[in-house]
Amino acid sequence: MTLERKLSREQIAERAAQELPDGAYVNLGWGIPNLIAAYVPEKAGVIFHSENGILGMGPRARPGEEDYDLVDAMKAPVTILPGGAYFSQVDAHMMTRGGHLDVAVLGGLQVSERGDLANWKVPGAKFSGGIGGAMDIAVGSRRLIITMEHVTKNGEPKIVKTCTYPLTALQCVTTIVTDLAVIDVVPGGLQLREVAPGVSPEDVQRVTEPKLAIAARTPEMRLRAQ
Amino acid sequence: MTLERKLSREQIAERAAQELPDGAYVNLGWGIPNLIAAYVPEKAGVIFHSENGILGMGPRARPGEEDYDLVDAMKAPVTILPGGAYFSQVDAHMMTRGGHLDVAVLGGLQVSERGDLANWKVPGAKFSGGIGGAMDIAVGSRRLIITMEHVTKNGEPKIVKTCTYPLTALQCVTTIVTDLAVIDVVPGGLQLREVAPGVSPEDVQRVTEPKLAIAARTPEMRLRAQ
Amino acid sequence: MNNKIYPSVDAAVADVSDGASLMFGGFGGAGFPNELIRAVGRKGARNLFAISNNCGTGEGELGVLFKNKQIRRVIAAFPGPQSTYFQQQVEAGEVEYELVPQGILCERMRAYGAGIPAFYSPVGVGTEVAQGKEERSINGRRCILESALGADFALIRALKADPLGNLIYRKAARNFNPVMATAAKVTIVEVNEIVPVGALDPETIVTPSVFVHRIVQVGGAHDA
Amino acid sequence: MNNKIYPSVDAAVADVSDGASLMFGGFGGAGFPNELIRAVGRKGARNLFAISNNCGTGEGELGVLFKNKQIRRVIAAFPGPQSTYFQQQVEAGEVEYELVPQGILCERMRAYGAGIPAFYSPVGVGTEVAQGKEERSINGRRCILESALGADFALIRALKADPLGNLIYRKAARNFNPVMATAAKVTIVEVNEIVPVGALDPETIVTPSVFVHRIVQVGGAHDA
Numbered sequence: 001m002t003l004e005r006k007l008s009r010e011q012i013a014e015r016a017a018q019e020l021p022d023g024a025y026v027n028l029g030w031g032i033p034n035l036i037a038a039y040v041p042e043k044a045g046v047i048f049h050s051e052n053g054i055l056g057m058g059p060r061a062r063p064g065e066e067d068y069d070l071v072d073a074m075k076a077p078v079t080i081l082p083g084g085a086y087f088s089q090v091d092a093h094m095m096t097r098g099g100h101l102d103v104a105v106l107g108g109l110q111v112s113e114r115g116d117l118a119n120w121k122v123p124g125a126k127f128s129g130g131i132g133g134a135m136d137i138a139v140g141s142r143r144l145i146i147t148m149e150h151v152t153k154n155g156e157p158k159i160v161k162t163c164t165y166p167l168t169a170l171q172c173v174t175t176i177v178t179d180l181a182v183i184d185v186v187p188g189g190l191q192l193r194e195v196a197p198g199v200s201p202e203d204v205q206r207v208t209e210p211k212l213a214i215a216a217r218t219p220e221m222r223l224r225a226q
Numbered sequence: 227m228t229l230e231r232k233l234s235r236e237q238i239a240e241r242a243a244q245e246l247p248d249g250a251y252v253n254l255g256w257g258i259p260n261l262i263a264a265y266v267p268e269k270a271g272v273i274f275h276s277e278n279g280i281l282g283m284g285p286r287a288r289p290g291e292e293d294y295d296l297v298d299a300m301k302a303p304v305t306i307l308p309g310g311a312y313f314s315q316v317d318a319h320m321m322t323r324g325g326h327l328d329v330a331v332l333g334g335l336q337v338s339e340r341g342d343l344a345n346w347k348v349p350g351a352k353f354s355g356g357i358g359g360a361m362d363i364a365v366g367s368r369r370l371i372i373t374m375e376h377v378t379k380n381g382e383p384k385i386v387k388t389c390t391y392p393l394t395a396l397q398c399v400t401t402i403v404t405d406l407a408v409i410d411v412v413p414g415g416l417q418l419r420e421v422a423p424g425v426s427p428e429d430v431q432r433v434t435e436p437k438l439a440i441a442a443r444t445p446e447m448r449l450r451a452q
Numbered sequence: 453m454n455n456k457i458y459p460s461v462d463a464a465v466a467d468v469s470d471g472a473s474l475m476f477g478g479f480g481g482a483g484f485p486n487e488l489i490r491a492v493g494r495k496g497a498r499n500l501f502a503i504s505n506n507c508g509t510g511e512g513e514l515g516v517l518f519k520n521k522q523i524r525r526v527i528a529a530f531p532g533p534q535s536t537y538f539q540q541q542v543e544a545g546e547v548e549y550e551l552v553p554q555g556i557l558c559e560r561m562r563a564y565g566a567g568i569p570a571f572y573s574p575v576g577v578g579t580e581v582a583q584g585k586e587e588r589s590i591n592g593r594r595c596i597l598e599s600a601l602g603a604d605f606a607l608i609r610a611l612k613a614d615p616l617g618n619l620i621y622r623k624a625a626r627n628f629n630p631v632m633a634t635a636a637k638v639t640i641v642e643v644n645e646i647v648p649v650g651a652l653d654p655e656t657i658v659t660p661s662v663f664v665h666r667i668v669q670v671g672g673a674h675d676a
Numbered sequence: 677m678n679n680k681i682y683p684s685v686d687a688a689v690a691d692v693s694d695g696a697s698l699m700f701g702g703f704g705g706a707g708f709p710n711e712l713i714r715a716v717g718r719k720g721a722r723n724l725f726a727i728s729n730n731c732g733t734g735e736g737e738l739g740v741l742f743k744n745k746q747i748r749r750v751i752a753a754f755p756g757p758q759s760t761y762f763q764q765q766v767e768a769g770e771v772e773y774e775l776v777p778q779g780i781l782c783e784r785m786r787a788y789g790a791g792i793p794a795f796y797s798p799v800g801v802g803t804e805v806a807q808g809k810e811e812r813s814i815n816g817r818r819c820i821l822e823s824a825l826g827a828d829f830a831l832i833r834a835l836k837a838d839p840l841g842n843l844i845y846r847k848a849a850r851n852f853n854p855v856m857a858t859a860a861k862v863t864i865v866e867v868n869e870i871v872p873v874g875a876l877d878p879e880t881i882v883t884p885s886v887f888v889h890r891i892v893q894v895g896g897a898h899d900a
Contacts, residue, residue: 091660127766324791574791
C-alpha cells in the first residue's frame with residue numbers, strides 16, 4: 001500500500017532541501033543527498049562543502065566543460081561558485097569532524113531509535129566501496145539528516161530499534177527524511193514531524209520498527225510537484 | 227686564565243655557522259644564534275626558518291625599509307629571500323616538532339652530560355620572557371646545537387652533570403659550541419671535538435663539570451679573524 | 453544569506469560578556485587585532501580568560517585589557533619582557549596564568565578546531581610544563597597528554613576578507629590568526645579591506661569562510 | 677645547495693625497494709602521481725605497503741601496482757568499487773588491508789608530520805574500526821586512540837614546483853597531496869611545470885620546500 005504512494009528520490013531530495021537554513025554550510029553525501037542541491041534556491045546562500053577540499057561547490061559541469069581536477073567526492077566533474085575555496089583533504093575533514101558544518105545529509109541503510117546510523121556496508125558484502133568520509137561527517141556535523149527509502153526492497157523497516165548493519169556512528173542522526181515521512185530523533189526516541197501527501201501516521205508506524213511519538217495532528221509535506 | 231682567551235660572541239657564531247650543511251633547513255634562536263646567519267655564505271643555500279611562519283628568511287631589513295608585518299621571532303624586521311614562503315604558526319611548529327628542520331641552534335643556560343637543556347628561565351626569576359618556541363624546537367630538530375659562553379659570569383660551569391635550572395627538554399642537544407670548545411654529546415657522555423685557539427683540552431676540562439672524553443690530539447677551531 | 457559584515461568593532465564585540473574566553477591573534481607586533489582589543493576595552497567586560505602568545509607590550513596590544521584589569525586568567529607561551537601590567541597583576545595575585553610551549557599552544561587550538569579532544573606530545577616531558585599531566589610512553593618515546601583548547605571568541609586580524617568571510621593575511625602577520633579562527637565559537641576578524649565575493653582566488657584563500665563569523669573593516673595594520 | 681630536481685620518474689624512485697612503505701596522493705581521479713606509480717611498476721619493487729585513499733580504478737592509478745602484484749599490505753579509506761585487482765587479491769589472501777575513516781586517515785598522516793605520536797578521536801567509536809583500539813572517555817565523550825601514520829616515501833602530484841621544492845596545486849587535485857608531503861621520509865613530487873626560484877608568491881605556496889625532497893617534471897595531469 002504505502003509502496004505505491006511513496007515519493008520519488010527527487011521528491012525526498014526536495015523535502016530534505018527545505019531543512020537547510022539560509023547561509024548554511026552543508027555537506028551532501030552519495031545517492032539521494034546528491035540530488036538536493038538542485039532544490040536549493042541560489043538566494044538562500046547555502047554553501048556546499050566537499051570532503052576532497054572544496055567549499056562553495058556549484059552544480060555539475062556542463063557537458064564539454066568538465067575539468068577533471070575539479071571533481072566532487074563522487075568523482076563527478078563539478079563547478080565552483082564565486083567565494084569558493086580549495087584546501088587539502090585534512091583541512092576538509094577539520095571542517096567535518098570539528099563541528100564547522102551546519103548540516104550534513106547522508107544516505108542511510110539503517111537508522112536506530114537512538115539515532116545510530118549504518119550507511120556504509122551491507123552485512124556479508126565482500127566489498128563495499130569503503131568507509132570514505134562518512135564516519136567523520138556523521139560524528140562532526142552539527143545536524144545530520146538521513147535521506148533514504150523508508151523500507152528495503154523486500155519491505156523491511158530501515159528505521160529500527162537497533163542497527164544490525166555495520167555502524168557508521170552512534171547517536172548522530174538528527175532527522176530522517178524518507179519517501180513516507182520526516183522524523184526527528186529526540187530525547188527518548190523518534191518524533192514523527194510530517195507525512196508524505198496521502199500517507200497517514202499509522203501507515204508510517206506500520207513500516208517503522210520502533211514506536212513513533214505522534215502528535216494529535218501531523219502535517220503533510222509540502223512539495224512543488226506531486 | 228681561560229676567561230682572557232675566550233672567543234667573542236661573534237666568533238662563537240662564526241664557528242657554529244660551520245656546523246650548518248649546505249642546503250640545510252635551520253632555525254636560529256635568541257642571542258648568539260641570531261648572529262650566525264651573517265657567517266653563512268649565500269651559495270651554501272641554507273634556508274632559515276622562523277617559528278612565526280617564515281621559511282627562507284633573509285637578513286634584517288635595512289633602516290628605512292622595515293616592514294613590521296615581516297618580523298622574525300625576536301620581533302626584528304627582517305626580509306624574505308626568493309623561494310621563501312609564509313605560513314601559520316601551527317604549520318611553522320609542524321616543521322619544528324615534526325623533525326623537518328635539519329638543524330636548530332639555541333642559546334643555553336645549562337647543558338647536562340646527557341644532553342639535557344635548560345635555556346628559558348633562571349631559577350627564582352619572577353618572569354622570564356616565557357617559554358616561546360624553545361621546547362618544540364629542542365624536541366623536534368634533527369640536530370640541536372647550543373651556543374653559549376662556557377661559564378657563567380661568576381665563572382661557574384654551564385656544562386654540568388645535571389641541570390639545576392628549569393629544563394627545556396631532555397636529551398636533545400647534539401653539539402655545544404662555546405668560547406672555549408666544540409663538544410659533542412655522544413653515547414656515554416661528552417666528547418671534546420675542538421678547542422679555541424690557544425686553549426688546551428685541560429683548560430676546557432677545568433671549567434666543565436662532567437668528565438670530557440679527550441682524544442690524543444684535539445684540533446683548534448679555524449676562525450676567520452682571531 | 454547571513455550577513456557577516458559588522459558596521460564597527462564595537463558592534464562586533466557587543467556580546468563579549470563578563471567571564472568570556474577569548475583568543476587573540478598576533479605575534480611579535482604583527483597581526484594583532486588591536487582595534488577589536490580596544491573595543492573590548494571600551495565594552496568593559498571583566499573577568500576574561502585570555503589565550504594569546506604574549507601578554508601585551510606596555511599599554512599596547514593586550515596591555516590595554518590588563519591595564520583595565522579586565523583579564524583574570526591567561527594561557528600564553530611568551531608573556532614577553534614588556535608585559536608590564538600583566539606582570540604587576542600576576543605578582544599582586546590578580547591574574548592566574550599558565551605557560552605553554554608555543555607549538556603546543558597552537559597545536560591545542562588546532563586540535564579543538566579539528567575535533568580532536570586530546571593528543572600525546574613529547575614536548576615538555578620532564579619539564580615544569582609536564583606537571584599534573586598524564587605521561588605515557590608511545591613507541592618508546594615519553595609523551596604527555598595535551599587537551600584541545602577552544603574559546604568563546606577568537607579576535608583576529610587579516611589583510612582582506614570577502615563578505616562570506618574568506619581571508620588572506622599579509623606576510624608574518626598571519627601567525628596565530630588562522631588557527632585561532634578554527635578554535636572559537638565566534639570568530640571575529642578585523643581587516644584592512646573587504647573585497648567583493650569572487651575577488652579572492654579560491655586557490656590562495658588561507659582561511660575559508662566557514663571559520664569566520666563576523667567581519668569589520670578597520671584602518672591599516674599599524675595605525676595607532 | 678641540494679639539487680632536488682631529478683631527470684626522470686625512474687631516477688626519482690630508483691631506491692624504492694622491496695618492503696618499502698609508500699603514500700600515494702590523489703582522490704576521485706584528480707591529483708594522482710600516475711607517472712611515479714608507473715615508474716614504481718617498472719622498477720618492480722615488491723611486498724610494498726601502500727597508504728592511499730583508494731585502491732585503483734581498473735588498471736589505472738594504484739591498479740598498475742596491484743596488477744603487477746607488487747603490493748602486500750594496504751591502508752585505505754575507500755578502496756572503491758572499481759578496484760578490481762585489489763579486490764581479487766584480497767579474496768585470494770594475497771593482500772592484507774585495513775580500512776580507515778577518510779578524515780582519520782589524513783589526520784594520522786598530519787599527526788606524523790607534526791610530531792604527534794597519537795591522538796584521541798570520537799570517529800569510529802562503537803563501529804568495526806574501533807576494534808582493537810583503546811577507548812577512553814574525554815570530557816564525557818567516547819574516543820578511541822589513533823596513532824600517527826608515516827611512510828618511507830610519499831608519491832604526490834602538484835601543478836608547479838620551484839627548484840627548492842615549494843609547491844602549488846590545481847583545484848581539487850590538491851586533496852591528500854599536501855598532507856602526505858609532511859608524513860614521509862622522502863617526498864617525491866611529479867609536477868606539470870618547474871618554475872624559477874622566486875616565481876611562486878610566498879603568500880600562496882601550499883607546500884613549503886622543507887617538505888619536498890625530489891621533483892620531476894612530467895606531462896599534464898590527465899595524459900595517459
